[in-house]
Amino acid sequence: MRNSPWLVASYALIILIGVLVALPNVIPQSTLDRLPSWLPHSRVSLGLDLRGGSHLVLEVDRADLINERVQSLLQDSRRVLRDKNINTSAIRRSGDTITVALRDPAQRDAAVTELQTLANPVGFGTTVGGSDLSITTPSDNTISIGQTEAGINSHISAAVEQSLEIIRQRVDQVGVAEPTIQRVGSDRVLVQLPGEQDPSRLRQLLGSTAKMSFHLLGQQGEPGVTMLSDERGNQYPVLDRVELSGDRLTDARAAFDQQTNEPVVNFRFDSAGANRFAQITQQNVGRPFAIVLDNKVLSAPVIRTPITGGSGQISGGFSVQEANTLSALLRAGALPAKLTVIEERTVGADLGSDAIEMGIFTGIIGFGLVVGFMFFLYGAWGILANTALLINVILTFAGLTLIGSTLTLPGIAGVVLGIGLAVDANVLINERIKEETRKGKSAFAAIDAGFQRAYSTIVDSNVTSLIATVLLFWFGSGPVRGFAVTMGLGIMISMFTAVSVVRVAMIFITARKKLKKIDIKPLLPINLVPDGTRIAFMKGRFVGIGVSVILSIASVVLFFTPGLNYGVDFRGGIQMEVTTAHEADLASFRSGLNELGLGEVALQEFGGNNRVLVRVERQPGGEQAQTEAVEKLKAEVVKIDNTAKVERTEVVGPKVSGELATAGFLSVFLASIAMMIYIWARFEWPFAVGAIATLVLDVTKTIGFFAITGLDFNLTAIAALLTLVGYSVNDKVVVYDRMRENMRIYKKMSLRDVIDLSINETLARSLYTSATAFLAMLPMAIWGGSAVESFAVPMVFGIAVAALSSVFIAAPILLFLGDWRTRHRAHQAEVAGETAIEDGERTKQA
DSSP, X not given: OOOOHHHHHHHHHHHHHHHHHHGGGTSOHHHHHHSOTTSOOOOOEEOHHHHOEEEEEEEEOHHHHHHHHHHHHHHHHHHHHHHTTOOEEEEEEETTEEEEEESOGGGHHHHHHHHGGGOOEEEETTEEEEESEEEEEEETTEEEEEEOHHHHHHHHHHHHHHHHHHHHHHHHHTTOSSOEEEEETTTEEEEEEETOXXXXXXXXXXXXXXXXXXXXXXXXXXXXXXXXXXXXXXXXXXXXXXXXXXXXXXXXEEEEOTTXXXXXXXXXEOHHHHHHHHHHHHHTTXXXXXXXXXXXXXXXXXXXXXXXXXXXXXXXXXXXXXXXXXXXHHHHOOOSSOEEEEEEEEEOHHHHHHHHHHHHHHHHHHHHHHHHHHHHHHHXXXXXXXXXXXXXXXXXXXXXXXTTOEXXXXXXXXXXXXXXXXXXXXXXXXXXXXXXXXXXXXXXXXXXXXXXXXXXXXXXXXXXXXXXXXXXXXXXXXXXXXXXXXXXXXXHHHIIIIIIIHHHHHHHHHHHHTOSSOOOOOSSSOOSSXXXXXXXXXXXXXHHHHHHHHHHHHHHHHIIIIIOEEOHHHHXXXXXXXXXXXXXXXXXXXXXXXXXXXXXXXXXXXXXXXXXXXXXXOOSSHHHHHHHHHHHHHHHHHHHOTTXXXXXXXXXXXXXXXXXXXXXXXXXXXXHHHHHHHHHHHSOHHHHHHHHHHHHHHHHHHHHXXXXXXXXXXXXXXXXXXXXXXXXXXXXHHHHHHHHHHHHHOXXXXXXXXXXXXXXXXXXXHHHXXXXXXXXXXXXXXXXXXXXXXXXXXXXXXXXHHHHHIIIIIHHHHXXXXXXXXXXXXXXXXXXXXXXXXXXXXXXXX
């Protein structure tokens, strides 16, 4: 029981580095700039929910990409067969395939050979996995061309990669600072733009393919002519043949027309484009020439004279902002495929700063309550636990800084909850040392035995929490992942601070003061759980399980009627948070918004009488319809109350909402299965079954709580459920660990008495740990606001439920299963004995 100088030096160095790395997060920027360059200067980056900004997820339009490829194949097929003098009677499109009808069947093999030149290999690097085209011959004079699934996926992947660069260029063109642009999955792109508050402009900037082309006009109804409209609804008979593609543009700038003083866009071609433009204008003087962008006519001026300078002008009644956006789009180039905005979340900067203040405020209060409680429980030794807790928080922020994680509002909730859970190890250790001291052990012997016996329990309980955290990170997205990262870091760091650091400190203090006995006493002569408590918990087992089952059945009924208040994450649609300078007039808002014709509009007050949550169902008509609906809602909100301000906007498509719902429920299910397997491996099957049965009852009650309170059931709610799954099993593991230990010590004691003894011995730990987690989350549940109420409020409820279920549900279930197993074994032994007697009698007779 001596501290190695090297070990102490190592711990001190780790803590010192952690303090230096975390320090920039609390130092003003002006002071930070004056510090020496060799000191750390990095800070934890804040998520958009804390600093304001826009978050969009764009998906490659699969149907549009397939359509583009089929159109290209149609033109290319005609070209290659014409160039090789292969006569065809028809080359037409049928759905997503192209059918070639040959005049001479003898030319079939030659035609197939030429058409195969249009195919591209599919694969990675030097490994070719096949072709992107499937060419078949249904008859002697017919050839069918279609795309393979591998080819489609390859084109989508290439389109995403190309889109990333083009989006980055577009964002750079409009000057957004610190954008985050990254690929998500196989066909999606995530764009986060801090400070950008105009979703409609973002949609225009990112969702537009910006495919510009120049066409001559034909006659309506003639072959090869498509009717296209402009912004005013005017129709133009545009020839399908592209005379000049927009990829020949080298520059595009917004300017003002010198004669009309209207905003216009001036553009310039490269040398090849300039020559082609000059040729077209020379040959078609007097004819209209349409400039088309994404199948919309920007303008269709008549060619008055040949234009040989390689430049031109687009006019179309633009506003200054529209001209700037269009010029940025043209400079960055066209996207290879249409991108659809399937998820959009916008947070105002004011709301973000309020969230930071709230997070810091509730975090400090929660920390203070836990510190005060530990000081009350363990007096001077509680100061040591609180010091370890402070080191845990510092190292958590240092870890977030080092790995470059983004701190979100749920992430702050994770830090706050981690404060409550980190104390768990200290409570276990202190209670164990108190037990060993009561047995008459010396100071060092009590410390050694206390840490040794508490260690396996600490590991088991933390592993169950980490299982939930890993699954939450795996299936979660955005801010929920931020919560998982902070929780996971906090749990892992607590193993170092609460076990290693505290052990070294206790040995140092004991040796320095030459203590003969470790006397851990509460600050006041009040013992919340008296030593030697002997409560016969199993006498009330039928009442406990009965009440629990009734409440869970009622919760299941509430799940169906009236049901959960699903948030926009799970049902899709549009959601806005609106604040007013005075009490919001819900009747006026409801009347005005219902007149917009956007379907069902739901209004709800939250966090005060001047805050209104507006929910609107998803609009038919694609992403443009969502943008228009958002703009209508914003305009009407300000019209109803000119002091109103939209603080947050969320638009989630049905595909995303379905995926989020599936991932959320699957994560809860998998977490339960993973924990059952872990407990089964670490203990025995009755323990695993008891834990999971209790877990199901705990989760159903929490879902019933959501139903009866009407809290938003969204991604944050799933985070709460998963955390409660981990916490609930964590609580059971501590009791189970003591039961297993006592079964080895008291081999002749009945299972019922062993369970009662184990619960009484761990009662203080169960109550104290639940109390610290409860106190840590309580301020956030009260003052946290709408952004975290779906997490903090049910967590407070769930912590209380988990503490009760460990005693009144998990233990009785284990008793029932243990008694059944004992009876079953006795019956098998009896049957085996009877069989042996019968065999013996037969032997004698023989």
